[in-house]
Amino acid sequence: MDQMELEREKGITIKLQPVRMEYLINPKSDFHISNSEIANSKYTLNLIDTPGHVDFSYEVSRSLAAVEGAILLVDATQGVQAQTLANLYLAQEQNLVIIPAINKIDMATARVEETEKEIRQLLGKDFCVDPPLRKGEEKKISTFSFAKVAEEAGMIYKISAKEGIGVEELLQAVIAKVPPPKGDPQKPFAALIFDSVYDSYKGVLAYVRIFDGQVKKGDRIFLLGSRAQAEVIEVGIFKPGLVQKEFLSAGEIGYIATGLKNVGLCRVGDTVTNFVSQTKQALISYKEPSPMVFASFYPSADADFDHLKDSLSKLKLNDAALMFEPESSEALGRGFKCGFLGMLHLEIVSERLRREYGLDLVVTTPNVVYKIKEKAKDEERTIYSPEDLPDPSRIDKIKEPWIALEVICPNVYLGAVMKLLQSSGGVYKNINYLGAERVIILYEAPLREIIVDFYDRLKSITSGYASMSYQLEDWRPGDLVKMDILVAGEKVAALSRIIPRVSAQDEGRAMVKKLKDILPRQLFAVALQAAIGGKIIARETIPAMRKDVTGYLYGGDYSRKRKLLEKQKRGKKKMKAIGKLKIPQKAFLEILKR
Numbered sequence: 372m373d374q375m376e377l378e379r380e381k382g383i384t385i386k387l388q389p390v391r392m393e394y395l396i397n398p399k400s401d402f403h404i405s406n407s408e409i410a411n412s413k414y415t416l417n418l419i420d421t422p423g424h425v426d427f428s429y430e431v432s433r434s435l436a437a438v439e440g441a442i443l444l445v446d447a448t449q450g451v452q453a454q455t456l457a458n459l460y461l462a463q464e465q466n467l468v469i470i471p472a473i474n475k476i477d478m479a480t481a482r483v484e485e486t487e488k489e490i491r492q493l494l495g496k497d498f499c500v501d502p503p504l505r506k507g508e509e510k511k512i513s514t515f516s517f518a519k520v521a522e523e524a525g526m527i528y529k530i531s532a533k534e535g536i537g538v539e540e541l542l543q544a545v546i547a548k549v550p551p552p553k554g555d556p557q558k559p560f561a562a563l564i565f566d567s568v569y570d571s572y573k574g575v576l577a578y579v580r581i582f583d584g585q586v587k588k589g590d591r592i593f594l595l596g597s598r599a600q601a602e603v604i605e606v607g608i609f610k611p612g613l614v615q616k617e618f619l620s621a622g623e624i625g626y627i628a629t630g631l632k633n634v635g636l637c638r639v640g641d642t643v644t645n646f647v648s649q650t651k652q653a654l655i656s657y658k659e660p661s662p663m664v665f666a667s668f669y670p671s672a673d674a675d676f677d678h679l680k681d682s683l684s685k686l687k688l689n690d691a692a693l694m695f696e697p698e699s700s701e702a703l704g705r706g707f708k709c710g711f712l713g714m715l716h717l718e719i720v721s722e723r724l725r726r727e728y729g730l731d732l733v734v735t736t737p738n739v740v741y742k743i744k745e746k747a748k749d750e751e752r753t754i755y756s757p758e759d760l761p762d763p764s765r766i767d768k769i770k771e772p773w774i775a776l777e778v779i780c781p782n783v784y785l786g787a788v789m790k791l792l793q794s795s796g797g798v799y800k801n802i803n804y805l806g807a808e809r810v811i812i813l814y815e816a817p818l819r820e821i822i823v824d825f826y827d828r829l830k831s832i833t834s835g836y837a838s839m840s841y842q843l844e845d846w847r848p849g850d851l852v853k854m855d856i857l858v859a860g861e862k863v864a865a866l867s868r869i870i871p872r873v874s875a876q877d878e879g880r881a882m883v884k885k886l887k888d889i890l891p892r893q894l895f896a897v898a899l900q901a902a903i904g905g906k907i908i909a910r911e912t913i914p915a916m917r918k919d920v921t922g923y924l925y926g927g928d929y930s931r932k933r934k935l936l937e938k939q940k941r942g943k944k945k946m947k948a949i950g951k952l953k954i955p956q957k958a959f960l961e962i963l964k965r
Contacts, residue, residue: 393415
């Protein structure tokens with residue numbers, strides 16, 4: 372399912388992946404089917420695999436809007452995690468049928484009983500309230516019922532995807548409990564776009580859930596949001612690769628090759644209809660994602676600006692949570708200010724641009740967004756970059772975003788996690804116990820302290836057993852200043868940061884010391900300075916590379932050596948005056964790791 376190279380490297384799911392499964396009921400399974408005549412019936416399951424990391428929660432929300440039920444899959448070795456709770460809340464908001472399952476029960480470190488207790492505590496005893504057959508809908512939903520499913524409404528399925536243990540029971544529970552998709556193939560065509568990609572030959576491929584009607588090759592379609600129209604080049608399904616079909620009908624999930632070359636005309640959340648029924652109302656409106664982290668992308672070569680623009684547009688098709696708009700900098704030239712859901716999201720996007728589109732980028736230091744009120748003005752304005760911050764004498768107050776943070780960890784790590792949370796400058800709210808061995812810690816903290824390396828440090832102190840999720844809470848005033856970094860006497864705009872005044876000196880020393888370790892040595896000494904306004908608060912020096920220019924001399928008067936040393940000294944002085952230091956790309960992200 373994980374088709375992206377980055378997904379296989381990191382061992383995580385980054386992109387949602389739809390797939391169609393043709394499932395044949397096994398008459399010899401442990402589940403006893405009341406109607407033996409259809410024991411060999413074939414069922415079509417439209418499945419969407421979703422990411423689990425909090426930075427990709429928008430992928431999950433879009434997937435849930437296109438389905439009728441959700442399998443809440445919990446790792447038996449990890450137990451319920453914070454992102455599990457976040458995704459559960461999203462599914463409950465959509466009123467989906469939720470089927471809990473515990474995976475990896477074959478592992479030696481599996482905590483099956485403890486995990487089951489945690490799930491029951493979250494969902495309650497009778498969480499599966501939807502019966503296998505709804506009253507008055509027997510013919511629409513199914514012509515049979517499963518005895519076990521009917522008897523155990525609150526059943527938690529225990530499976531091993533690797534060994535195949537319990538998978539039959541889980542799939543049969545999905546068929547019995549999740550109602551089939553609603554929709555009438557005879558009505559006018561209407562479909563929801565939940566994802567899309569760009570193909571060089573077929574244009575935009577829209578991943579759709581068909582709600583009503585049918586669509587086939589050659590049909591004229593109309594997109595309600597962008598008011599664009601196109602002729603369908605191809606339709607098909609996912610297995611998980613693209614498999615062409617003659618048509619797609621109501622209830623199916625598949626793709627439509629639109630032929631559109633302008634990627635901005637096919638947006639996630641748009642409704643696709645027949646051209647003749649273009650006045651139909653939109654099916655659903657996705658909630659727009661709120662970027663948490665902002666950074667600017669600049670091409671290393673000015674000639675690559677248009678290539679970067681096209682690449683970001685195509686990448687946004689496949690990653691609807693990515694936000695970008697053009698900007699310019701005197702030091703870095705033309706580029707784009709981009710918004711991300713977190714640091715992992717930023718890292719993945721920059722790496723995809725490098726690998727998939729061959730771009731060499733300069734990425735500025737990631738920042739959160741701030742709101743400022745100037746003394747001479749009544750309205751607040753938003754600051755996306757430290758460069759936009761006006762002179763401190765003109766600022767009345769600065770507000771920064773605070774988040775509601777939820778951390779789940781084993782009891783034995785409670786002290787270490789609380790110490791880490793206190794170092795973020797946040798506010799403790801509450802502790803809830805999830806079973807006998809795990810706790811849920813509720814905290815409020817400034818977003819700038821969480822986005823950088825908080826998650827890595829949390830995993831480190833808890834041996835990988837803790838998890839976290841967060842959401843924007845409100846905006847609160849803070850005593851903040853802009854810190855600039857000067858390299859060889861020149862200010863590097865990409866390394867400027869907005870930080871608390873109280874920790875400015877410590878932050879400055881840490882940054883210049885880190886830069887000293889990251890930046891390569893030159894033939895001349897390079898001064899690294901941290902400054903607030905016109906005041907230098909920290910300094911480090913990268914020493915010049917040494918070359919023994921007198922090594923080949925074997926004797927004679929000392930004046931020969933002195934002449935060569937003086938010549939070398941003049942050369943280094945000249946290089947220091949005119950030399951330029953190119954900062955490697957990795958420095959802009961490495962500088963933030965503690």
